[in-house]
Amino acid sequence: MANLVKIYEYLEEHKLEHVAKVQEFLRQPSISTENKGIRECAQLLKEYYRKIGCQEVELVETGGHPCIWAYYHAEAPKTLINYCMYDVQPVAGETWTHPPFEAKLVEKPPFKLVVMARGAYNSKGGYRMWLNALEAILAVEGKLPVNLMFTAEGEEELGSPHLAQFIHQYKERLRRADAVLNTGPSQQIDGSIRMAMGAKGIAEFELECSGHLWGRGPQEFDVHSSMKAITDSPIWRFIHALASLTSLDGNTIRIEGFYDRVRPPTEEDLELIGQLEKTFDPEVWRRTFKIDRWVDDLQGRELLMKFIYSPTLNIQGIYGGHIGAGSKTVLPHKVACTLDIRLVPDMTVDEVMVKLRAHLDKLGYTDILIRPLAGYPPAKVSHKTDIAQAVIQMYRKNGIEPQIWPISGGSWPMYLYCKDPLQLPYCSGGLGHGGNAHSPDEYLVIEGDGKVAGIVEAEKSYVDILYNYAHSEP
Amino acid sequence: MANLVKIYEYLEEHKLEHVAKVQEFLRQPSISTENKGIRECAQLLKEYYRKIGCQEVELVETGGHPCIWAYYHAEAPKTLINYCMYDVQPVAGETWTHPPFEAKLVEKPPFKLVVMARGAYNSKGGYRMWLNALEAILAVEGKLPVNLMFTAEGEEELGSPHLAQFIHQYKERLRRADAVLNTGPSQQIDGSIRMAMGAKGIAEFELECSGHLWGRGPQEFDVHSSMKAITDSPIWRFIHALASLTSLDGNTIRIEGFYDRVRPPTEEDLELIGQLEKTFDPEVWRRTFKIDRWVDDLQGRELLMKFIYSPTLNIQGIYGGHIGAGSKTVLPHKVACTLDIRLVPDMTVDEVMVKLRAHLDKLGYTDILIRPLAGYPPAKVSHKTDIAQAVIQMYRKNGIEPQIWPISGGSWPMYLYCKDPLQLPYCSGGLGHGGNAHSPDEYLVIEGDGKVAGIVEAEKSYVDILYNYAHSEP
Known part of the structure; x- marks a missing residue:
């Protein structure tokens, strides 16, 4: 010994x-x-x-x-x-x-x-x-x-x-x-x-909208914003394309079939959740992350279930056109954002990417680029x-x-x-x-x-x- | 002499x-x-x-x-x-x-x-x-x-x-x-x-959405994006608020009463437009600004009228969270964009700002900040x-x-x-x-x-x- x-x-x-x-x-x-x-x-x-x-x-x-x-x-x-x-x-x-x-x-x-x-x-x-x-x-x-x-x-x-x-x-x-x-x-x-x-899987990707790929709006560079009267704006297009991805509160994902492969909790899971419920205190997280209210004001078991079993669609950052102090009267020719999707069993990176592409295509956003950055499946x-x-x-x-x-x-x-x-x-x-x-x-x-x-x-x-x-x- | x-x-x-x-x-x-x-x-x-x-x-x-x-x-x-x-x-x-x-x-x-x-x-x-x-x-x-x-x-x-x-x-x-x-x-x-x-007037302003002002989502700093499952996102809120401001193509402004004070062309104007039409060649602009197609594929007199008599709502830039190469798995606590509204006679800076505020308030976006940057009326x-x-x-x-x-x-x-x-x-x-x-x-x-x-x-x-x-x- x-x-x-x-x-x-x-x-x-x-x-x-x-x-x-x-x-x-x-x-x-x-x-x-x-x-x-x-x-x-x-x-x-x-x-x-x-x-x-x-x-x-x-x-x-x-x-x-x-x-x-x-x-x-x-x-x-x-x-x-x-x-x-x-x-x-x-x-x-x-x-x-x-x-x-x-x-x-x-x-x-x-x-x-x-x-x-x-x-x-x-x-x-x-x-x-x-x-x-x-x-x-x-x-x-x-x-x-x-x-x-x-x-x-x-x-x-x-x-x-x-x-x-x-x-x-x-x-x-x-x-x-x-x-x-x-x-x-x-x-x-x-x-x-x-x-x-277990760990959720993740798919990280960049979305980009540009006049060049769209075939409308400024093709090569940001133009004077007085041209907006007769020129389409890739940023406005992007805003509407992004808005189509979620409910108004940003918490329900509107991509067709997105939740199809979400596996319900197993019996062992539900046993664990039952135990967890007794000790789980979200107050610690509230203090750590400085978050006063959770989505839909959830509490207790419901909050727990949401955290564990929800896949997510998160915008990590968005950037386009004039960035920084003051104004610059331009109509930007492109805009992009980085996003991550967290995957729960049995979702896969490939299926969510295919569904995202299909969603954009169906709404006519065939020009919006999806640039995969990284991804892997969940495990348990x-x-x-x-x-x-x-x-x-x-x-x-x-x-x-x-x-x-x-x-x-x-x-x-x-x-x-x-x-x-x-x-x-x-x-x-x-x-x-x-x-x-x-x-x-x-x-x-x-x-x-x-x-x-x-x-x-x-x-x-x-x-x-x-x-x-x-x-x-x- | x-x-x-x-x-x-x-x-x-x-x-x-x-x-x-x-x-x-x-x-x-x-x-x-x-x-x-x-x-x-x-x-x-x-x-x-x-x-x-x-x-x-x-x-x-x-x-x-x-x-x-x-x-x-x-x-x-x-x-x-x-x-x-x-x-x-x-x-x-x-x-x-x-x-x-x-x-x-x-x-x-x-x-x-x-x-x-x-x-x-x-x-x-x-x-x-x-x-x-x-x-x-x-x-x-x-x-x-x-x-x-x-x-x-x-x-x-x-x-x-x-x-x-x-x-x-x-x-x-x-x-x-x-x-x-x-x-x-x-x-x-x-x-x-x-x-x-004449010259169009302009109202330039910044819109900002933050967890702090909203009272939901991250209050003070960007948090780990795994929290998205139970945490509201100021960026998603912002996307939906922005999307409410225009038609899907970004070209018609949905703010109530936005077009109310747009003055129709005068007789002298219409005479000038009649002259203009004969010589106006948008091809020059297309080459200069590298824009292949105008809004709604307008041409000729219609394009001219749109350019001259349309007020506009343009996004100069948008920025929030992780900006730059690669990914950063955060849920950002704030996001902002700079916009300009071009005003035609008889619009005024004050009235469009009041209408924008009313629009956001009516949809519940009372927390979204409007920070005026500059503005003055049109003249002719x-x-x-x-x-x-x-x-x-x-x-x-x-x-x-x-x-x-x-x-x-x-x-x-x-x-x-x-x-x-x-x-x-x-x-x-x-x-x-x-x-x-x-x-x-x-x-x-x-x-x-x-x-x-x-x-x-x-x-x-x-x-x-x-x-x-x-x-x-x-």
Whole structure:
């Protein structure tokens, strides 16, 4: 048996060093959208895998940013795959209290200490804590209790366009694993735990309307707006085309057949929802996201069902013509917007894109361009597997009964691990808390407040999960 | 009698010097929107007024960019007011063949030589030629045939928010003038002339929709787009609010009572339209603006009537959330767009703004902000006045029968000169041609092609107008 007490002590004693390692990782920018610091960050991550003693560490070139394959062979009976994203969201246009790549340690009530940085919460901060935990086990025990296959990508924020290519390249090795474990800060601001046993899929795309493709309005450049009297406007066309996609409140999608493949909740799902209902408190989200009222003023179970089982059509941004202060009397020749569709089981990227095209075509908007940016399907696993139980056991040891969510609202290409080509059980979890993902002042808690874990407790939770799983019946 | 031949010879002999002066003026940036080079340009213009011997030259501070008052007293029986704008449009985001403030002389078929610069056509290039013409008269004759009151503003591209303040400050002096004359390159690409005896008014404003003002959706910052399932989107709300403003094709304005005050054409107008119809060739515009088809595929008289008598609602630009390459999975908390309404007689800025507000309120969009940027009413004069006839006479001398337009499509605060507080006859004109106003590669012809005038012929045309007017019956 491993000496858990000694490992915990090691984590306590190396706390300052571990915080510094988190800061080091966060200070390396890795904005995939802008290709800023991506390769430097991949190199840093390779170093980390080497330091924990991985026998194999490979930078894997793809059609986009590189992936990293690493393998730690512990001669253990069980093998886990670990996924990580090393890229982060852009910061342009955001106003931060502290520079987003300074990784400053600051007080952020109710927390005594957080690290504030782009990627602190999503997801580099927590990932470095997980690596710290592995280093602690190795320092005390000499080896890990399981074999670990690391799969890291630098394009999660782009919609993981090349992860499938990477996974397929290593699928023969990966298939030999027993399960997938991802770790990260999973506590909400009140200390409660959400475990997501599924992820929505996503289709990201750009819509563009131009005089050039339409054959009406300005063909090549923005013209003087006095011409509007006799000139068609691609922006007005775009506004009406977009308006046709949703109900007036923007919440019901009017694309024909859009909801056809939405699978109703399973019996296991409804059991989970029944449990969830007792503890789910949207107040935490309201405070975190500064949202006063939910769609249709939903509450309780209805809100929960909507969040979990609704596919969405979201406008990420819209831009055309004169952008910025004051006016410019032009009639713009083109306009575009970026959108994402979140997919629930059993929707697929292809079918929603086909339906969107058909919708636009039917209304005569055959000229409006759909430029796919990224996409992958949803996925869902059971919470009854060994790996999920290993995680749940850790929470219970810490006095937390986790909320188990059948599907999370967010998206990651979980399907690659849980469906074809690997078909493995999967779970993610860990103590700790962060916030403001994709927003200014993103943070990760370093010193907890009694409700949420600080760095040491988070790292201990990762240690616990590994040993719980290693000792579970094969 | 003045020695016109000698003045013409002077213009020929000083051609190179005059081209250099045009370039000098254009090389001084004066972007009002960005407050770039405005004061430097105002100083330069003051120098120009001093050099032609104005006894009064004053920089007049306003609530915005400065105006310039200058007076040349010729002890002549007649006095003309001359208006000029010394500001230009922004160039940000535009792709130019040559840098926009280099004022390069280049071949631009069918023209042997044009000067390419922001402001070349709209309006600094032609204005400097007019000043060159005045200098030539002064060099040959010693004095001008009329007294001149110069009124220059640096905010035309902002919608002239402080011109009224300036005009009112000098109204006692200005009222003593007999008429208003503005000069500039008025030939179309085929050499034909459009004379506008009126200008549409304009109301420019920004619309903004935010979660904060709405009380729904994200209140303070963009949130993760997975929240869309239960969070209202200000952008979707905005799209539907905008869509309510026009017909599906974007060309008929659905604001209640919007067209109520549109005055039908007068008998004099219909006479002019009858004349116009014979020579009006939209082909020139099609080539200039790269527009293949007009609204509703209109042609001939119908197109003409639409252009002249239609008020418009134009979106200059729209912007919100993630703007730029790739995707960013956020649900934006606000979105805005800039619009302009072009007003025809007898519409007013106030009434259309009130109607727009009422329209939005009626549909429940009370939270959508209308931020007025600028505005002034339309104006219209007769072509039968002495000053207009002096201009027409010059064209006929050059073998051109001008197209007389009751109202132009563009806007400038002509009302300040033709209606309260001055109530003066007004005309503008001159030979020469330019293009791409408000667009990349804006240009002004320096060497004509037989159809359109070069710099010397343009300057001669200004000389002719002045003497025609000076000699007309009082």
